[in-house]
Amino acid sequence: MKIGIPIDERSEDASMASRFGRALYYLIYDSDSKEYEYHENPSAMARGGAGVKASEFLVSQGVKAVIAPRVGPNAEQVLRASNITIYEGQVEPWKNLIEKLEKNELKKV
Numbered sequence: 001m002k003i004g005i006p007i008d009e010r011s012e013d014a015s016m017a018s019r020f021g022r023a024l025y026y027l028i029y030d031s032d033s034k035e036y037e038y039h040e041n042p043s044a045m046a047r048g049g050a051g052v053k054a055s056e057f058l059v060s061q062g063v064k065a066v067i068a069p070r071v072g073p074n075a076e077q078v079l080r081a082s083n084i085t086i087y088e089g090q091v092e093p094w095k096n097l098i099e100k101l102e103k104n105e106l107k108k109v
Contacts, residue, residue, distance in 0.1 A: 003029045003101065004063040005094045006054075010038040015093050020068040021051030021075060027094050028061055031102070051075030059084065067097050067106065076109070 006023030007014040017023035024044050029036040039061065043053030051071065055078035058066060066079060067089040079086055087106040089097045100106050 001031045001064045002062050003031060003065045003067060003098065004058040004061070005029065005067045005089075005097060006041070007038075007094060012095070013093060016067065016069065016089055016091050016097060018069055018091050020066075020071050021046075021054045023054070026054070026058060026061075028058075028063060029094075029098055031098075049074070052078055055079050055082075055084075065101070067094075067101065071109065 005027045006017040006020050007027050008017045008024045010025055022044055023041050026039045026041055027036055028039060041054055042057055043050040046053055052074045055075045059082045063084060065085045067087045069091055071086055086109040088109050089106055
């Protein structure tokens with residue numbers, strides 16, 4: 001399963017960004033292969049609708065789950081319409097969040 005996490009730097013030690021739609025990057029982690037890649041957020045500097053555009057981007061990448069501190073209502077609607085599960089996470093290193101997800105320690109939104 002592909003998991004999307006908003007981050008603000010391309011680093012193995014990066015923490016989750018505090019804003020879903022305005023994050024500079026998205027880390028996409030494949031829980032099957034344990035591989036991950038960084039993608040620039042095409043909507044980071046959008047005038048409006050950044051969350052929706054970010055959600056559409058993650059859908060296009062085949063993401064099936066998102067971990068974020070908060071997702072706005074319009075972005076949430078796009079994600080839910082695409083059957084993407086949303087998990088609430090705290091701002092901490094993305095590796096910790098993946099570990100918590102694998103242990104079922106994250107709350108579904």
